[in-house]
Amino acid sequence: MKTYIEVEPGVELYVEDHGSGDVLVFIPGFTFTTEVFSRQVDHFCKTHRTIVIDPRSHGRSTMTVHGNDYATHGADLQKVLQALKIENPILIGWSFGCLTVWEYIRQFGTDDMKGQVLIDMPPKSLSHNENQDWVEGKLDDMAAAYTNYLRNPKGQRDFISAYANSVMVQRDLTEEELSWLVEQSLTTPYYIAANLFSSGLFSDYREEAASGSQQIPTLYVVAEHWSSTARPYLNKLAPQAAVDVLGGHMMFWEHHERFHTLMEAFLTKQT
Template identity: 25%
Template structure:
């Protein structure tokens, strides 16, 4: 289905199953098909899965103007309202997790059942007090180091074959408009959602990857110490950055346990 946002931009969205709604938010350069392993699990276990291509991504409307992370946060809010979702769970991967963190910060009183972020610290740039940023990008050098080409593999051993068979053809049909979105990447990197997580009253699970090629997994433990009542940290092994698509069975067990009882995870 197509959903029109507050400014007229149209996003491509799909709903699967019936039950408690779970909104899945992909990352920078991604598409909704990265969640196929979670969609099938959610439907089989009595949830409704909602996936969509973010603004200027995938099958959503291409736009010429600049996109910022706050546009994506507002899009998520618009989508929830238009679909009339009641107390949804929000699960985001990579930049999609940043969008979820932003939602927690800008809509603190919105009724959510829980939130999850996958391999994404709330601040992407390192400094003397925060050593968990993206590779060697810091507050001082990010304009150079963020965009330089690197020989880094996003995954540890590739995507799970079941996911790849669905994701790869869709990705070829919906190529990413990188040039048009470089400003979004810089804007995302400059965001700092630590305060949002520190003060949220929504039970939030931060899934970090011990073997992530991009981030130090200990960021999740640090955030848990700042808000131990509502932030839960879990470090997983056996995957790179795309945890949910590399080891979907293991991730789905984690996701299922959190959805069942987020407060006591």
């Protein structure tokens, strides 16, 4: 089923709902769409009710100049779950989609969650302790990305292209694959992307990351390129969580079979 759910007057989110059983809800990252999870939908809808969402101002959802922050995204998620009458889902966020999961926990707690899978996102993006903390990058580098790229459509194209080729996958992308990724991102206008970028970078969800892992089953899947920092950081912040390392930032797409194996092992423990 493909549908649109109104989360406030004039703002609809595009949602796909496939299969039956225990519920998995996939939330894409910064400016990406339901399309990135097509392999997960095909695989998991055979055994689970599998839901994917285009967040506000992403993909086929309404483009709006307000609410482009993760506090609003967390509230939007709750409205989608209510509209679909979903109980006890496992929420699965990728990249900035993890911020939506943590914001949901901040606002609504974990009582109605069965578990969470957090794909390759630190709970606090920026830190002065860059040699000890798992962060998105150095402050100057993040500021340069915002200032130099997210000011016009070409800059956004260049930013996503560079990120896709250098961080998201571990092999060379074909022209068709790169175009597919960039075109998804460009459905979000650059001026909205800039708002989302700054909202994400200045978020701090360490408290929710710690408490969530204490209250519900939690799996982190982190990319190989920063696993030496991410794993000890998570072991200290969220020691109850399971932590697996795989591929690049988009490992669930590039190494989907191995990712599905990790997910299935986690899901088996929840049955």
